[in-house]
Amino acid sequence: MPNYLHAIFIYSLANGSTHQVTDATSDCRDPVFDANGKYLYFTSxxxxxxxxxxxxMSGMERPVTRHVYAATLVPGTPSPLAPNAGFEPSSPGSAGHVDGKTRKTAVTVAIDFSGLQARALPLPISAANYVGLAxxxxxxxxxxxxxxxxxxADVTPFGVPVSIERFELASKKTATVVSGITSFRLAADGAKMLYQRGSNWFIAATKPxxxxxxxxxxxxxxxVVPSEEWAEMYRDAWRxxxxxxxxxxxxxxxxxxxEAEFAHYLPGLASRDGLSFLFREMTGYLSIGHMFIYGGHQPKMSDIKVGLLGANYAIEHDHYRITRIFTGGAWNPQLYAPLAQPGLKVKVGDYLLAVNGQPIRGDANIYQAFQNLANKDVTLTVGPRPGMAGAHQIVVKTIPSEHALRNVAWIDHNIRLVNRLSGGKLGYVYLPDTEWGGYKNFNRYFFSQVDKQGVIIDERFNHGGDLSDYIxxxxxxxxxALVVTRxxxxxxxxPMAIFGPKVMIINSSPAPAATRCRGTSRWTMSARWSASAPGAAGRHRRLSETDGWRWHHRAARRRGRTQRTFPGGKPRHRAGCHRVAEPEAGARGAGSTARARGADRAAAAQGASAAALHALAVARLPPASATTAT
Incomplete structure (x- = not known):
């Protein structure tokens, strides 16, 4: 509906007419008819x-509850909750069953659409987040x-697990039939159900x-015949x-x-990956951002799970010396730092001499010793010298990835750096995306720093997501208001706000849905546009403030891009978005320059120190993850 809520409609197969049953003042979904043809059920x-x-992003973590309603299809039909509604317990031997078999009777459905919504009433079922009704x-x-x-954390590779609740109008009671499933189908006679739990499928009777x-x-x-399957997929893509x-x-x-031109390449395809490559090439000519090609059958590969310790190393005296141990920071219960556990006799400066009794020397790849040891307990021989003298053994559990440890360490470093250089006046928040990662980081780091006078928002390498309206x-x-008590x-x-100056750090990698806020200054850590966007209206200076930075998805994206000639002589351009900067201060009009100077004066008046701005220049980029063997 125009207000983004859903309404119930009924379509007549007999005459092709459509009738709206509910208005759009409530979000109504999941309509189903009762088997007796007298009632319409739905959730609201x-x-x-x-x-x-x-x-x-504002819609994240918001609870939604739904009630279940029943509407009589014609006036005069008893309420489904009335004692004379005629519902009986659905068990063998009751009405509708003869010798264990369901008795089929013809049902004639009549609907009076006048006042149908007014005849709907809520059923005695507890409100919950119901996502389906049968x-x-x-x-x-x-x-x-x-x-x-x-x-x-609730989402599995097969979807969000749900439970199936069975409600009987005869008894007015609800009972859980099965839980922890991701797919559900009810048989036509309602006697059995098909459901999926994990990667397994089951059939069961519809009773607790x-x-x-x-x-x-x-x-x-x-x-399948791959060539025939790929040809059909090709036609479907264009359709x-x-x-x-x-x-x-x-x-x-x-x-x-x-479609006719690219079809010439179909006979030459030798793999499913080749089909994906063809899809990427042909859809690129549609010149649109957010055109993604992924999925498809791929050969199954045997992964080698490499165990990691969450540490940096240097080769000294022909041995590996530990130069840094990542701790996981504070208040990160989901992180596990193998070498930072209490009681372990290991520290920065120690040498890693052996893994499970096998010596390690500096001329070998250290990760080779940890192949197939991810998430396993290993015995390490460590010592203060590049030899076994004074060495001892410790037992640690490895991890399969260090990315989270290193990312948290980088964020903590930037927080300390900004705090030190600004004299404790500025906060720092890193936004990896505008989905759950950015939502979580903003809630954690922004609101814990509302005692600061200003804040630096860092969205380098932000890979987009939803609109950042919440942020x-x-x-x-x-x-x-000002609340004063004696x-x-x-x-x-x-109270939960930072009213002072706000600065955003960007680089050449943020995605289209990244955060943009009127009145927020932006600082770029790259001179990329001066070299790669000759058609842009202006250039970013290195570490120079830019106003009015925006995305152009239409005409601007074609400026400065390499043309490709499509069969027929018409020039085409590769798909993608193009970022365009406003002209520099010297090229801006007097009004723009005055606004920029006014913003500078306002920032200075609110206490933005030169040291804090210097922090933007020296904040380091995320360190590259340690090389792992695969």
């Missing part, structure tokens, strides 16, 4: 709020219940504690673009000609 929520929009035998509903808030039957899907095989591409003129591309609204907060300190409201 009035607290979807910001979760109804698209691409908004109707079994008459008066029996099956609800898919998801966590109230879905966190990244029913014993499931595991399906032997491991032996299932599908035989999908014709149907769903945002522009009916396909950004000027003759789509029929393009921007807190960066733009302004004082609204025996306490005065407080500015809203």
């Amino acid at each position: 929520s009035t607290d979807t709020a910001l979760t109804s929009g698209l691409w908004e 109707a079994g035998k008459s008066g029996v509903l099956y609800l898919q219940k998801a966590p109230l808030v879905t966190m990244p 504690k029913a014993k499931p039957e595991k399906l032997a899907t491991q032996s299932l095989r599908v035989f 999908i673009e014709r149907a769903y591409f945002y522009s009916p003129i396909y950004d000027g591309l003759n789509i029929d000609q393009a 921007i609204q807190y960066l733009q907060r302004k004082p609204m 025996w306490s300190h005065p407080e500015i409201a809203p």
Whole structure:
């Protein structure tokens, strides 16, 4: 609907008419008919709020609950909750069953659309985050219940696990049938269900504690002719673009000609990877950002899991010497630093002499000694000298990746650096993306530093995600009240804000959805645009403040890009976005220059020190991860 909520519609197969059943003042979904043809069931929520929009960080971690409603299809039908509604317990021997078999009766459905929404009433089912609804035998509903808030840790490779709740109108009771599943289908007669738990599939009766039957899907095989399958996928790719591409003129591309031209390459494909390469080449001519090609069948590779210790090394005296031990920082319960555990007799400066009794020398790759030892206990021989004299053994558990340890160490270093150079006046927040990573980092680091006078937002290497509205609204907060009491300190409201100057560090890598905030100065750590964007309106100076930095997805992206000639002589351009900087101060108009000077004076007036700005220049880039053997 125009307000981003959902409504229930009923379509008539007899005459092709469509009728809207519910208005859009509540988010209504999951409509199903009762088997008796008298009732319509659906779920409704009035607290979807910001979760109804698209691409908004503000919708993260917001609980959504739904109620289950039943509407009588014609006036005069008894309420489904009335004693005379006619529902009976759905068990063998009850109405609808004869000798263990379901008795089939013809059902005639009549609907009076006038006042249908007014005839809906909530069922006595506890509100929850229901994500699916199915109707079994008459008066029996099956609800898919998801966590109230879905966190990244809740998501499995197969989806978000849910539980199936069974509700009977006869008894007005709800019971859990099965939990921890990611897919669910109910049989047409409502007697059995098919569900997925992990990578396994089961069939079970639709009653609590029913014993499931595991399906032997491991032996299932599908035989295909790759060349025929790839040809069909090729046709489907162009069909999908014709149907769903945002522009009916396909950004000027003759789509029929393009499909015919690239089809000449199909007979020469020798692998699934070759098909993906062809897809990337041909869709590039649509000249649009966010066009991704991924997936497909790939040969199964045997990975070599290398164990890591969370440390840096240097080769000295023909042995590996530990030069840094990563600790995982403070308040990071999800991180494990192998060499920083309490009680371990190892420190920076010690030599790593052997792994599981096998000596290590400086002329060998240190990671070769840790092959297939990820997440395993290993015995290390360490000592203060490049020899066994004075050496001792310790037992540690390795980790498969050091990325999180090194990233946290880099963030902590930048926080300390900014704090020292600004005299404790400025905070520092790193945003790796505008999804869960950036959301988590902003909540953790920004609000814990609201006692600062200003803040540096670092979004180098930000790989995008949702719109950063959540972050921007807190960066733009302004004082609204001053709360003064006699025996306490005065407080500015809203309290969770930093009202002073804000500076953003960027480089050539942030994605289109990265944070941009009016009134926030931006500092670039790269002179990339002066060399690679000759068509831009101006250039970034190294470590120079730029105003009005923005993305151009349309005309600007074609400036300064290498042209490619498509068959037929029409020049085309590769897909992608192009960043364009505003002219430098000397090329700007008087108004722009005055605004820039005004911003400089405002920043100076609010206490931005030269030392703090110097911190932007010396903040180091994330260190490269240690090389691992694969």
